[in-house]
Amino acid sequence: MTHTPSFLQHALSTPPALAAWPLPGGLEARWLAPGCVELNGGAVDADSVLLSCGVHGNETAPIEVVDGILRDIAAGRLALRCRLLVMFANLDAIRQGVRYGNYDMNRLFNGAHAKQAEWPESARAAELESLAEAFLAPARGRRLHYDLHTAIRGSVFEKFAIYPFLHERAHNREQLAWMGQCGIEAVLLHSQPANTFSYHTSRRCEADAFTLELGKARPFGQNDLSRFSGIDRALRALLSAEPANNNAQAAALPLFRAKYDLVKLSEAFRLHLADDVENFTVLPDGMLIAEDGDVRYVACGGKERILFPNPAVKPGLRAGIVVEPASLG
Ligand SMILES: [Zn+2]
Structure with missing residues:
Protein backbone atom coordinates (compact mmCIF):
# COMPACT_ATOMS: atom_id res chain seq x y z
CA MET A 1 0.00 0.00 0.00
CA LEU A 253 -29.58 21.73 -23.47
CA PRO A 254 -31.00 25.27 -23.43
CA LEU A 255 -28.67 27.82 -24.96
CA PHE A 256 -28.62 31.54 -24.16
CA ARG A 257 -26.66 34.50 -25.37
CA ALA A 258 -25.94 37.82 -23.77
CA LYS A 259 -28.31 40.45 -25.14
CA TYR A 260 -26.82 43.43 -23.31
CA ASP A 261 -25.02 44.38 -20.13
CA LEU A 262 -26.66 46.36 -17.37
CA VAL A 263 -23.97 48.99 -16.94
CA LYS A 264 -23.80 50.90 -13.68
CA LEU A 265 -23.21 54.43 -14.94
CA SER A 266 -23.34 56.23 -11.60
CA GLU A 267 -24.10 55.79 -7.92
CA ALA A 268 -27.72 56.55 -8.84
CA PHE A 269 -27.98 53.06 -10.35
CA ARG A 270 -30.97 51.17 -8.93
CA LEU A 271 -31.56 47.49 -9.65
CA HIS A 272 -35.24 46.56 -9.32
CA LEU A 273 -34.66 42.91 -8.50
CA ALA A 274 -34.62 41.18 -5.11
CA ASP A 275 -31.19 40.82 -3.49
CA ASP A 276 -31.52 37.06 -3.64
CA VAL A 277 -32.87 36.83 -7.20
CA GLU A 278 -31.62 33.65 -8.84
CA ASN A 279 -29.49 33.57 -11.96
CA PHE A 280 -31.59 32.94 -15.10
CA THR A 281 -34.77 34.31 -13.51
CA VAL A 282 -37.22 35.29 -16.28
CA LEU A 283 -37.83 39.04 -16.72
CA PRO A 284 -41.51 39.64 -17.59
CA ASP A 285 -42.21 41.77 -20.66
CA GLY A 286 -42.24 45.47 -19.78
CA MET A 287 -40.61 45.04 -16.37
CA LEU A 288 -38.35 47.90 -15.27
CA ILE A 289 -35.12 45.98 -14.55
CA ALA A 290 -32.93 48.89 -13.50
CA GLU A 291 -32.59 52.64 -13.83
CA ASP A 292 -29.69 55.03 -13.61
CA GLY A 293 -30.70 58.67 -13.82
CA ASP A 294 -32.49 59.05 -17.17
CA VAL A 295 -31.39 55.63 -18.40
CA ARG A 296 -34.02 52.90 -17.99
CA TYR A 297 -33.48 49.20 -18.66
CA VAL A 298 -36.84 47.62 -19.53
CA ALA A 299 -37.42 43.92 -20.22
CA CYS A 300 -38.76 43.08 -23.65
CA GLY A 301 -40.61 40.04 -24.98
CA GLY A 302 -40.90 37.93 -21.83
CA LYS A 303 -38.06 35.53 -22.63
CA GLU A 304 -35.16 37.57 -21.30
CA ARG A 305 -33.47 36.44 -18.10
CA ILE A 306 -31.09 38.04 -15.60
CA LEU A 307 -27.57 36.72 -15.03
CA PHE A 308 -24.96 37.75 -12.43
CA PRO A 309 -26.83 40.77 -11.02
CA ASN A 310 -24.53 42.77 -8.76
CA PRO A 311 -25.51 46.42 -8.14
CA ALA A 312 -22.57 46.84 -5.69
CA VAL A 313 -19.95 47.10 -8.45
CA LYS A 314 -18.10 50.37 -9.05
CA PRO A 315 -19.64 52.85 -11.54
CA GLY A 316 -18.56 52.05 -15.08
CA LEU A 317 -18.70 48.30 -14.52
CA ARG A 318 -21.24 45.65 -15.44
CA ALA A 319 -23.96 45.21 -12.84
CA GLY A 320 -25.64 42.28 -14.57
CA ILE A 321 -26.26 40.65 -17.93
CA VAL A 322 -29.60 40.36 -19.70
CA VAL A 323 -29.61 37.10 -21.66
CA GLU A 324 -32.03 35.65 -24.19
CA PRO A 325 -32.59 32.21 -25.77
CA ALA A 326 -30.18 31.32 -28.55
CA SER A 327 -29.58 28.49 -31.00
CA LEU A 328 -26.59 27.34 -32.99
CA GLY A 329 -28.54 27.83 -36.21
ZN1 LIG B 1 -16.24 31.75 -9.48
Whole structure:
Protein backbone atom coordinates (compact mmCIF):
# COMPACT_ATOMS: atom_id res chain seq x y z
CA MET A 1 0.00 0.00 0.00
CA THR A 2 1.61 3.21 -1.11
CA HIS A 3 1.13 6.49 0.66
CA THR A 4 -1.39 8.63 -1.22
CA PRO A 5 -0.37 12.26 -1.19
CA SER A 6 -2.92 15.05 -0.86
CA PHE A 7 -2.32 17.36 -3.74
CA LEU A 8 -4.45 20.11 -2.21
CA GLN A 9 -2.59 20.02 1.11
CA HIS A 10 0.69 20.19 -0.76
CA ALA A 11 -0.57 23.08 -2.86
CA LEU A 12 -1.57 25.02 0.25
CA SER A 13 1.57 24.32 2.27
CA THR A 14 4.03 27.13 2.76
CA PRO A 15 6.69 27.36 1.69
CA PRO A 16 5.72 25.08 -1.21
CA ALA A 17 8.24 22.37 -1.96
CA LEU A 18 8.47 22.15 -5.74
CA ALA A 19 9.19 18.58 -6.67
CA ALA A 20 8.32 15.63 -8.82
CA TRP A 21 6.38 12.76 -7.32
CA PRO A 22 6.56 9.24 -8.81
CA LEU A 23 3.11 7.68 -9.09
CA PRO A 24 1.89 4.16 -9.90
CA GLY A 25 2.02 2.92 -13.48
CA GLY A 26 5.09 4.92 -14.44
CA LEU A 27 3.29 8.22 -13.98
CA GLU A 28 4.96 11.27 -12.56
CA ALA A 29 3.43 14.37 -10.96
CA ARG A 30 5.55 17.44 -11.54
CA TRP A 31 4.86 20.65 -9.59
CA LEU A 32 5.47 23.44 -12.10
CA ALA A 33 4.65 26.25 -9.69
CA PRO A 34 2.83 26.50 -6.36
CA GLY A 35 -0.56 24.85 -6.80
CA CYS A 36 0.13 23.76 -10.40
CA VAL A 37 0.81 20.10 -11.06
CA GLU A 38 1.23 18.27 -14.37
CA LEU A 39 0.66 14.54 -14.75
CA ASN A 40 2.12 12.89 -17.81
CA GLY A 41 -0.55 10.31 -18.51
CA GLY A 42 -0.41 10.32 -22.30
CA ALA A 43 1.71 10.92 -25.35
CA VAL A 44 1.71 14.36 -26.92
CA ASP A 45 -1.00 13.27 -29.38
CA ALA A 46 -3.36 12.30 -26.52
CA ASP A 47 -5.90 14.79 -25.21
CA SER A 48 -4.45 17.67 -23.20
CA VAL A 49 -6.74 18.58 -20.32
CA LEU A 50 -6.34 21.68 -18.17
CA LEU A 51 -8.47 21.71 -15.02
CA SER A 52 -8.44 24.94 -13.04
CA CYS A 53 -10.25 25.48 -9.75
CA GLY A 54 -10.10 28.04 -6.98
CA VAL A 55 -9.81 31.07 -9.27
CA HIS A 56 -12.33 32.23 -6.66
CA GLY A 57 -10.98 30.94 -3.37
CA ASN A 58 -14.30 30.32 -1.60
CA GLU A 59 -15.64 28.06 -4.35
CA THR A 60 -14.52 24.93 -2.61
CA ALA A 61 -16.55 22.04 -4.05
CA PRO A 62 -14.71 21.96 -7.41
CA ILE A 63 -11.41 22.06 -5.49
CA GLU A 64 -12.48 18.99 -3.52
CA VAL A 65 -13.67 17.20 -6.67
CA VAL A 66 -10.36 17.81 -8.46
CA ASP A 67 -8.30 16.85 -5.40
CA GLY A 68 -10.28 13.61 -5.14
CA ILE A 69 -9.57 12.79 -8.79
CA LEU A 70 -5.84 13.44 -8.29
CA ARG A 71 -5.87 11.30 -5.15
CA ASP A 72 -7.39 8.38 -7.04
CA ILE A 73 -4.94 8.72 -9.94
CA ALA A 74 -2.07 8.76 -7.43
CA ALA A 75 -3.44 5.68 -5.68
CA GLY A 76 -3.74 3.77 -8.94
CA ARG A 77 -7.55 3.66 -8.68
CA LEU A 78 -8.13 5.83 -11.76
CA ALA A 79 -6.24 5.34 -15.02
CA LEU A 80 -4.88 8.51 -16.61
CA ARG A 81 -4.63 8.36 -20.38
CA CYS A 82 -4.18 12.00 -21.28
CA ARG A 83 -1.92 14.93 -20.53
CA LEU A 84 -3.28 16.64 -17.43
CA LEU A 85 -2.46 19.99 -15.85
CA VAL A 86 -4.30 20.93 -12.65
CA MET A 87 -4.23 24.44 -11.24
CA PHE A 88 -5.35 25.38 -7.72
CA ALA A 89 -5.46 28.96 -8.85
CA ASN A 90 -5.78 31.59 -6.11
CA LEU A 91 -3.94 29.94 -3.22
CA ASP A 92 -4.10 32.92 -0.86
CA ALA A 93 -7.86 33.21 -1.34
CA ILE A 94 -8.33 29.44 -0.87
CA ARG A 95 -6.40 29.61 2.42
CA GLN A 96 -8.51 32.55 3.60
CA GLY A 97 -11.80 31.13 2.35
CA VAL A 98 -12.58 34.29 0.38
CA ARG A 99 -13.55 34.93 -3.24
CA TYR A 100 -10.43 37.08 -3.70
CA GLY A 101 -8.14 39.18 -1.56
CA ASN A 102 -7.61 42.34 -3.56
CA TYR A 103 -9.00 42.01 -7.06
CA ASP A 104 -11.20 39.47 -8.85
CA MET A 105 -8.70 37.15 -10.54
CA ASN A 106 -11.20 36.15 -13.22
CA ARG A 107 -11.08 39.74 -14.55
CA LEU A 108 -7.27 39.68 -14.90
CA PHE A 109 -6.63 37.17 -17.70
CA ASN A 110 -6.32 37.86 -21.42
CA GLY A 111 -3.39 40.13 -20.53
CA ALA A 112 -5.51 42.41 -18.29
CA HIS A 113 -3.06 41.76 -15.42
CA ALA A 114 -0.49 43.98 -17.15
CA LYS A 115 -2.71 47.04 -16.65
CA GLN A 116 -3.40 46.18 -12.98
CA ALA A 117 0.08 45.08 -11.97
CA GLU A 118 -0.29 46.36 -8.40
CA TRP A 119 -2.42 43.40 -7.30
CA PRO A 120 -0.93 40.07 -6.15
CA GLU A 121 -3.67 38.37 -8.19
CA SER A 122 -2.16 39.95 -11.32
CA ALA A 123 1.18 38.20 -10.93
CA ARG A 124 -0.60 34.91 -10.34
CA ALA A 125 -2.88 35.36 -13.37
CA ALA A 126 0.19 36.03 -15.52
CA GLU A 127 1.85 32.90 -14.16
CA LEU A 128 -1.22 30.75 -14.84
CA GLU A 129 -1.49 32.14 -18.38
CA SER A 130 2.14 31.24 -19.10
CA LEU A 131 1.80 27.73 -17.70
CA ALA A 132 -1.44 27.13 -19.63
CA GLU A 133 0.11 28.32 -22.88
CA ALA A 134 3.27 26.21 -22.38
CA PHE A 135 1.12 23.15 -21.62
CA LEU A 136 -1.28 23.56 -24.53
CA ALA A 137 1.19 24.74 -27.19
CA PRO A 138 2.73 21.32 -28.00
CA ALA A 139 -0.62 19.48 -27.79
CA ARG A 140 -1.58 17.55 -30.91
CA GLY A 141 -4.73 15.94 -29.52
CA ARG A 142 -7.75 17.86 -28.23
CA ARG A 143 -6.96 20.94 -26.15
CA LEU A 144 -9.54 21.13 -23.36
CA HIS A 145 -9.82 23.59 -20.50
CA TYR A 146 -12.51 23.49 -17.84
CA ASP A 147 -12.39 26.33 -15.32
CA LEU A 148 -14.49 25.08 -12.41
CA HIS A 149 -16.56 27.44 -10.28
CA THR A 150 -19.57 27.63 -8.02
CA ALA A 151 -21.78 30.72 -7.93
CA ILE A 152 -22.60 33.26 -5.23
CA ARG A 153 -26.36 33.07 -5.74
CA GLY A 154 -28.85 30.38 -6.53
CA SER A 155 -29.75 29.65 -10.12
CA VAL A 156 -32.84 28.50 -12.00
CA PHE A 157 -30.37 26.21 -13.81
CA GLU A 158 -28.25 24.95 -10.92
CA LYS A 159 -25.35 23.99 -13.18
CA PHE A 160 -24.50 26.00 -16.26
CA ALA A 161 -21.59 26.64 -18.57
CA ILE A 162 -20.24 29.81 -20.08
CA TYR A 163 -18.89 29.30 -23.58
CA PRO A 164 -16.39 32.10 -24.29
CA PHE A 165 -16.74 34.27 -27.39
CA LEU A 166 -15.17 32.33 -30.27
CA HIS A 167 -14.71 35.11 -32.85
CA GLU A 168 -14.64 33.22 -36.19
CA ARG A 169 -14.55 29.68 -34.73
CA ALA A 170 -17.62 27.45 -34.67
CA HIS A 171 -19.16 26.10 -31.47
CA ASN A 172 -18.12 22.54 -30.75
CA ARG A 173 -21.26 20.38 -30.62
CA GLU A 174 -19.33 17.42 -29.23
CA GLN A 175 -18.32 19.56 -26.27
CA LEU A 176 -21.91 20.75 -25.80
CA ALA A 177 -22.99 17.11 -25.70
CA TRP A 178 -20.32 16.42 -23.10
CA MET A 179 -21.71 19.28 -21.01
CA GLY A 180 -24.98 17.37 -20.82
CA GLN A 181 -23.11 14.37 -19.42
CA CYS A 182 -21.63 16.63 -16.72
CA GLY A 183 -25.13 17.53 -15.58
CA ILE A 184 -24.88 21.02 -17.07
CA GLU A 185 -28.43 22.32 -17.59
CA ALA A 186 -27.85 25.44 -19.70
CA VAL A 187 -25.09 27.14 -21.67
CA LEU A 188 -24.47 30.85 -22.12
CA LEU A 189 -22.83 31.57 -25.47
CA HIS A 190 -20.76 34.65 -24.80
CA SER A 191 -20.73 37.21 -27.58
CA GLN A 192 -17.75 39.40 -26.72
CA PRO A 193 -14.19 39.08 -25.40
CA ALA A 194 -13.73 38.83 -21.63
CA ASN A 195 -10.80 38.85 -19.23
CA THR A 196 -11.66 35.40 -17.90
CA PHE A 197 -9.36 32.41 -17.79
CA SER A 198 -11.51 30.40 -20.20
CA TYR A 199 -11.64 33.22 -22.76
CA HIS A 200 -7.86 33.45 -22.54
CA THR A 201 -7.17 29.80 -23.32
CA SER A 202 -9.95 29.72 -25.91
CA ARG A 203 -8.54 32.73 -27.75
CA ARG A 204 -4.79 32.36 -27.23
CA CYS A 205 -4.46 28.57 -27.19
CA GLU A 206 -7.46 27.63 -29.38
CA ALA A 207 -8.63 25.36 -26.60
CA ASP A 208 -12.20 24.20 -26.20
CA ALA A 209 -12.49 26.17 -22.97
CA PHE A 210 -15.44 26.69 -20.65
CA THR A 211 -16.28 28.28 -17.35
CA LEU A 212 -18.43 25.74 -15.51
CA GLU A 213 -20.73 27.00 -12.73
CA LEU A 214 -21.53 23.88 -10.78
CA GLY A 215 -23.75 24.97 -7.90
CA LYS A 216 -23.61 27.22 -4.90
CA ALA A 217 -20.39 28.23 -3.12
CA ARG A 218 -19.96 26.85 0.40
CA PRO A 219 -16.98 26.55 2.79
CA PHE A 220 -14.78 23.44 2.93
CA GLY A 221 -16.53 20.65 4.80
CA GLN A 222 -20.02 21.98 4.04
CA ASN A 223 -20.29 20.71 0.47
CA ASP A 224 -22.70 17.94 -0.42
CA LEU A 225 -20.37 16.32 -2.94
CA SER A 226 -23.19 14.09 -4.21
CA ARG A 227 -24.47 17.24 -5.94
CA PHE A 228 -21.22 17.26 -7.94
CA SER A 229 -21.29 13.61 -9.00
CA GLY A 230 -22.08 14.47 -12.64
CA ILE A 231 -18.96 16.54 -13.24
CA ASP A 232 -16.89 14.13 -11.14
CA ARG A 233 -18.00 11.14 -13.23
CA ALA A 234 -17.63 12.95 -16.55
CA LEU A 235 -14.12 14.21 -15.74
CA ARG A 236 -13.01 10.76 -14.59
CA ALA A 237 -14.30 9.21 -17.82
CA LEU A 238 -12.57 11.89 -19.85
CA LEU A 239 -9.22 11.48 -18.09
CA SER A 240 -9.24 7.71 -18.39
CA ALA A 241 -10.34 7.96 -22.05
CA GLU A 242 -13.51 5.95 -21.59
CA PRO A 243 -15.95 6.25 -24.47
CA ALA A 244 -18.56 8.99 -24.19
CA ASN A 245 -22.09 7.99 -23.18
CA ASN A 246 -24.37 9.48 -25.80
CA ASN A 247 -25.11 12.72 -27.56
CA ALA A 248 -28.82 12.72 -26.87
CA GLN A 249 -28.77 15.45 -24.24
CA ALA A 250 -27.13 18.05 -26.48
CA ALA A 251 -30.34 18.85 -28.28
CA ALA A 252 -32.18 19.42 -25.02
CA LEU A 253 -29.58 21.73 -23.47
CA PRO A 254 -31.00 25.27 -23.43
CA LEU A 255 -28.67 27.82 -24.96
CA PHE A 256 -28.62 31.54 -24.16
CA ARG A 257 -26.66 34.50 -25.37
CA ALA A 258 -25.94 37.82 -23.77
CA LYS A 259 -28.31 40.45 -25.14
CA TYR A 260 -26.82 43.43 -23.31
CA ASP A 261 -25.02 44.38 -20.13
CA LEU A 262 -26.66 46.36 -17.37
CA VAL A 263 -23.97 48.99 -16.94
CA LYS A 264 -23.80 50.90 -13.68
CA LEU A 265 -23.21 54.43 -14.94
CA SER A 266 -23.34 56.23 -11.60
CA GLU A 267 -24.10 55.79 -7.92
CA ALA A 268 -27.72 56.55 -8.84
CA PHE A 269 -27.98 53.06 -10.35
CA ARG A 270 -30.97 51.17 -8.93
CA LEU A 271 -31.56 47.49 -9.65
CA HIS A 272 -35.24 46.56 -9.32
CA LEU A 273 -34.66 42.91 -8.50
CA ALA A 274 -34.62 41.18 -5.11
CA ASP A 275 -31.19 40.82 -3.49
CA ASP A 276 -31.52 37.06 -3.64
CA VAL A 277 -32.87 36.83 -7.20
CA GLU A 278 -31.62 33.65 -8.84
CA ASN A 279 -29.49 33.57 -11.96
CA PHE A 280 -31.59 32.94 -15.10
CA THR A 281 -34.77 34.31 -13.51
CA VAL A 282 -37.22 35.29 -16.28
CA LEU A 283 -37.83 39.04 -16.72
CA PRO A 284 -41.51 39.64 -17.59
CA ASP A 285 -42.21 41.77 -20.66
CA GLY A 286 -42.24 45.47 -19.78
CA MET A 287 -40.61 45.04 -16.37
CA LEU A 288 -38.35 47.90 -15.27
CA ILE A 289 -35.12 45.98 -14.55
CA ALA A 290 -32.93 48.89 -13.50
CA GLU A 291 -32.59 52.64 -13.83
CA ASP A 292 -29.69 55.03 -13.61
CA GLY A 293 -30.70 58.67 -13.82
CA ASP A 294 -32.49 59.05 -17.17
CA VAL A 295 -31.39 55.63 -18.40
CA ARG A 296 -34.02 52.90 -17.99
CA TYR A 297 -33.48 49.20 -18.66
CA VAL A 298 -36.84 47.62 -19.53
CA ALA A 299 -37.42 43.92 -20.22
CA CYS A 300 -38.76 43.08 -23.65
CA GLY A 301 -40.61 40.04 -24.98
CA GLY A 302 -40.90 37.93 -21.83
CA LYS A 303 -38.06 35.53 -22.63
CA GLU A 304 -35.16 37.57 -21.30
CA ARG A 305 -33.47 36.44 -18.10
CA ILE A 306 -31.09 38.04 -15.60
CA LEU A 307 -27.57 36.72 -15.03
CA PHE A 308 -24.96 37.75 -12.43
CA PRO A 309 -26.83 40.77 -11.02
CA ASN A 310 -24.53 42.77 -8.76
CA PRO A 311 -25.51 46.42 -8.14
CA ALA A 312 -22.57 46.84 -5.69
CA VAL A 313 -19.95 47.10 -8.45
CA LYS A 314 -18.10 50.37 -9.05
CA PRO A 315 -19.64 52.85 -11.54
CA GLY A 316 -18.56 52.05 -15.08
CA LEU A 317 -18.70 48.30 -14.52
CA ARG A 318 -21.24 45.65 -15.44
CA ALA A 319 -23.96 45.21 -12.84
CA GLY A 320 -25.64 42.28 -14.57
CA ILE A 321 -26.26 40.65 -17.93
CA VAL A 322 -29.60 40.36 -19.70
CA VAL A 323 -29.61 37.10 -21.66
CA GLU A 324 -32.03 35.65 -24.19
CA PRO A 325 -32.59 32.21 -25.77
CA ALA A 326 -30.18 31.32 -28.55
CA SER A 327 -29.58 28.49 -31.00
CA LEU A 328 -26.59 27.34 -32.99
CA GLY A 329 -28.54 27.83 -36.21
ZN1 LIG B 1 -16.24 31.75 -9.48
